[in-house]
Amino acid sequence: xxxxxxxxxxxxxxxxxxxxxxxxxxxxxxxxxxxxxxxxxxxxxxxxxxxxxxxxxxxxxxxxxxxxxxxxxxxxxxxxxxxxxxxxxxxxxxxxxxxxxxxxxxxxxxxxxxxxxxxxxxxxxxxxxxxxxxxxxxxxxxxxxxxxxxxx
Amino acid sequence: xxxxxxxxxxxxxxxxxxxxxxxxxxxxxxxxxxxxxxxxxxxxxxxxxxxxxxxxxxxxxxxxxxxxxxxxxxxxxxxxxxxxxxxxxxxxxxxxxxxxxxxxxxxxxxxxxxxxxxxxxxxxxxxxxxxxxxxxxxxxxxxxxxxxxxxx
DNA sequence: TTCCGTGCAAACCATTTGCATAAGC
DNA sequence: GCTTATGCAAATGGTTTGCACGGAA
Numbered sequence: 001x002x003x004x005x006x007x008x009x010x011x012x013x014x015x016x017x018x019x020x021x022x023x024x025x026x027x028x029x030x031x032x033x034x035x036x037x038x039x040x041x042x043x044x045x046x047x048x049x050x051x052x053x054x055x056x057x058x059x060x061x062x063x064x065x066x067x068x069x070x071x072x073x074x075x076x077x078x079x080x081x082x083x084x085x086x087x088x089x090x091x092x093x094x095x096x097x098x099x100x101x102x103x104x105x106x107x108x109x110x111x112x113x114x115x116x117x118x119x120x121x122x123x124x125x126x127x128x129x130x131x132x133x134x135x136x137x138x139x140x141x142x143x144x145x146x147x148x149x150x151x152x
Numbered sequence: 153x154x155x156x157x158x159x160x161x162x163x164x165x166x167x168x169x170x171x172x173x174x175x176x177x178x179x180x181x182x183x184x185x186x187x188x189x190x191x192x193x194x195x196x197x198x199x200x201x202x203x204x205x206x207x208x209x210x211x212x213x214x215x216x217x218x219x220x221x222x223x224x225x226x227x228x229x230x231x232x233x234x235x236x237x238x239x240x241x242x243x244x245x246x247x248x249x250x251x252x253x254x255x256x257x258x259x260x261x262x263x264x265x266x267x268x269x270x271x272x273x274x275x276x277x278x279x280x281x282x283x284x285x286x287x288x289x290x291x292x293x294x295x296x297x298x299x300x301x302x303x304x
Numbered sequence: 305t306t307c308c309g310t311g312c313a314a315a316c317c318a319t320t321t322g323c324a325t326a327a328g329c
Numbered sequence: 330g331c332t333t334a335t336g337c338a339a340a341t342g343g344t345t346t347g348c349a350c351g352g353a354a
Binding site for chain 2: 127
Binding site: 185187189190221222223224225228229247 | 333334335336337338343344
């Protein structure tokens with residue numbers, strides 16, 4: 001369920017193949033066939049703690065790790081993972097979409113001049129007195145984005 | 153649509169001068185030459201209370217009102233207004249950028265299936281216990297987006 | 305074998321840019 | 330007149346789609 005943030009060997013599966021099995025079942029549980037590409041991307045995404053990646057960045061990372069995937073497949077995979085609840089799309093005003101490997105309740109810093117997203121644990125921000133949702137609507141989620149800029 | 157709209161609390165509504173003069177000075181004060189196109193777009197934006205528009209929607213609205221502007225000029229104008237503090241860009245995950253005529257402190261509902269943005273007064277949401285900004289950074293703004301979906 | 309997933313390239317859509325013309329001052 | 334805006338069309342950048350091939354069940 002949760003992934004250790006301290007992987008000593010982050011490139012290859014452990015000797016008994018347990019990480020590969022973990023990822024396989026994670027995908028299978030989500031209704032996704034554990035194909036080579038999906039497993040490789042899942043490994044890149046989930047073996048380094050919480051991350052915020054764009055499709056393009058993940059694609060380059062994959063190529064750098066000798067994982068041969070097309071950009072289209074990276075997009076498809078990111079969306080499939082998101083639909084399956086394995087990832088979460090983060091809304092910032094930049095034109096790119098960022099995918100967050102942390103799907104638990106939390107918020108974000110957005111560093112304006114670097115276009116970078118950083119997690120803020122839900123416990124560190126208190127949001128209260130939410131307004132009522134209009135008739136027939138319900139609150140799906142509350143996102144808090146704390147925009148940071150360089151101090152002048 | 154008309155110049156004779158009711159403004160309950162709008163202090164910029166003119167007492168003796170025309171609205172055109174108001175908009176002219178508003179633009180001038182922002183360091184922008186009050187050209188025909190900018191005045192027309194400002195009129196569309198600011199004569200109907202608070203709005204959230206996309207560039208394309210504003211362009212169509214302008215054409216419908218017999219205001220002849222190109223889409224490129226609409227984009228340029230929206231960004232100039234935003235840089236000048238007359239508008240605010242709203243970040244939602246939709247691929248489009250929305251511009252908000254309300255530049256005061258407030259938050260947003262985002263209606264997921266309609267891709268629509270609605271203001272929430274700052275007074276209706278309480279955000280506290282914000283985390284420290286990292287070294288050398290400061291908090292530029294805190295955006296709260298309450299995502300709404302149709303109740304099932 | 306039957307599908308589903310993948311790769312590729314072309315398509316798409318929102319947005320930006322370069323450059324010649326037109327408008328403010 | 331000198332400068333700044335505008336319009337157009339072409340370029341861009343992120344993302345998506347259609348279709349033929351290849352791999353998983």
